[in-house]
Amino acid sequence: MNNLFKDVDLVIFDLDGTLYEDTDHFDYYADTLAKELSEETQERFFTDYKEMKKGNHIVSIGKAYDVKNDYVIEVDPFKGHVEKVHRWNGEEVPATEWENLYPSPVSYDFDQLIAIGDGWWLPNVAARHYGISDPQPAYDATKEYMATEHFSLTVIEGLREGLLSLKEKKSVVLLTNSTEDDVERLLHLLQLEGVFHEVITSARKPQYTKQRFEEIIARYNTSPEKTLSIGDNYLNEIIPAQTLGMKSIYIDLEEGAMTFGDVKVRSISNLIEQMKEA
Template sequence: MMAINSNLVIFDLDGTLYEGTDHFDYYARHLQAKVSLDKQEAFYREYEQMKKGKHLVSIGKVYDVRRDLVLTINPIDLFVTAAYRWDGEKITDEQLQTFYPGAQQFDFDHLVAIGDGWWLPFACAKHYGVSDCYSSYLATKEFMVSDDFKIEQLPGLREFLLKLRKDSNIVLMTNSDREDVGRLLKELDLEGVFEHIITSAKKPTYTKGLIEHLIEQYKVKPEEVVSIGDNFINEIAPALSLGLKAIYIQPNGHDSEVENLTVVPSVTACY
């Protein structure tokens, strides 16, 4: 149990306020069907290795779709420190500087930050030649509103958030669209909990700007704000760079100690 003493707390949704992974596997299976028959087994085998952290592609990396390269970045300044071909071969320093000079800007098509489980099957599918991943994403979203998909509520979460709200302003900031967010909050019994909800946030591209807007709106200092999420690039690194505190939800821990950063296996560790 830990105390959150902040005037403003910004929560992510997917992977933070619920923790299931069935939808990622469904997405992967849908993408697998688009891979050529002779490579479908290899596709899913590599995806399973990614989930276990036994593959070059992993949470925290960046995938360059056009060059089919897997990048290691400094999550604070967004400089690329190394780049590898799919087979693990490291590209030369000269190529690295030519391809990735300065801080990088991520998008959802070409230079993709692999911050959570959605992007593992995406990167794998792109490597195996799948051009259309979006229709599979939409199919997965449809699966998530069907009777076949169940989201488990985290015990005590609603009570924790309502208690936190008595002393802090709590905001939800997510890349999910408004319709999905409304449905998910209902299923999670979190309707009416957040006083401010930002949907379709397009993190990490707009994370800093949105945080700065919230700081101004709530008239707080950066050190009085905490960002809580499971995606280091989307929610944690931008917050730390602005002087916020951050709580990183990562069951496997984090490689290094960072000032103002707390790492927990689940949001339930916060209460």
Template sequence: MEHMFKTGELFVFDLDGTLYEGTDHFDYYANRLLIDVPEENKQAFLADYEKMKAGDHPVKIGKAYDVKQDAILTLDPITLSVVKVQNWGGDVWPDEKREELYHEKLKFDFDNMIAIGDGWWLPFAAAKHHGVGNCYPRYVETKEYMVTEAFKLEPIPGVSEGLAKLKENKKIVLVTNSDIDDVGRLLKELNLDGIFEHIVTSAKKPSKTDEIFEKLVEQYEVKPEQVVSVGDNFINEIAPALQKGMKAIYIDPLKPEFKHDNLLIVSSLGDCF
């Protein structure tokens, strides 16, 4: 860890799930989506979501979900190529069918090809499978709820002080899919207002991650190996960084046994400080 902080010059942080923790907002999102699930599917939606959270469902963080095919895709962690496809019930597609449909690099979006990189996408996938057409209004409602008195953010001990110290000698930027209003409110709540010298909002990760990394490397005049990407979403922030020769800090409380020379896995950002 010390070596990464010593050799890194530009640190690129994610926001949701990285600078704050907790899962209550995901459950709130699921309950809002439940309103739009057809009556006959509501119980199945809830059952599937609970299974996902327990890790007992084919839909898991780190996979992808093809909405049109209603298919769950297992990806190679670095190349993100599709190595296995399952239907909703967990049955595996024949290799021939998988290779026919998924022989090219996936193009992720927020409608049809979903990178299940964090807890936001579990209720989304369940809702899509069970007949919800548009999930975005309920996502907006959840974001609005997160800046009310009813919702309590969980600042991570040591992170505010740690980032301030890191900023003394390094460049630190924030790249998030959240929009500018959400980001401003969340950073104030986390006592991180003004800590980042550059913020990219509505980043459209992972589809725009490569492009954003390239712009940051050029803007800050650093080499890829001097950049450290920090986040809890392997598909959005970690795999693209490793592909470019950058370093990465992956936040996962389960600390998966995955090794890469340029990768550090921690259970919380607080571990870094």
């Protein structure tokens, strides 16, 4: 695997789903959402959710979901035009039935048209399909759970050392949608305090990803070609980076079929030795 760290001056990391591998909080989110459903509907919800995680469902990371029409949509990630549309059961919808619904490029509002960018969105989309109109309370409850002593994260062996080694040779920045208090707590749990030159919270990705990237690149006096973005959400961290001409590494915890970025790896742990050799 090509060591992209050697070719850059600046590395921008995501946090959630990137610097830790645990996915239990996605299941907690699903369990919390399911409490709003009837017992019979819960069974169908969990059946679909489990199949999504296995990669056996029409809903998968890299696609989008149209809440109103209950369509699962494949969108060209760069040009933004719809390529295919399927019903929830996997049946393909003829183009004549949807071609006037989606202007190109499509615009995600994450309410009626949802880009399924990472593991958070699988239970969210399943919940919307089964009639939950507002998943936000369940999401808030999950974030509150993640702030308690009952939630723990697995410290990735060697990651701190790898990042500190990288920091000696490159500019290293953390850019995350999480709030400042969440980030402080997570970095403490992960034993990653003090490993970044800069920590930027509440980044509002993907709406402002390109703007944030451009600001960071200017601040560190480098160029897009000499900047590397690493993250688990193709829409938040990978597509905007490639649009700007940056390098990118896609962390795919679910090991799905979709391939984004210059390199795809299962875990940040796969990159530790490359950080040390940069």
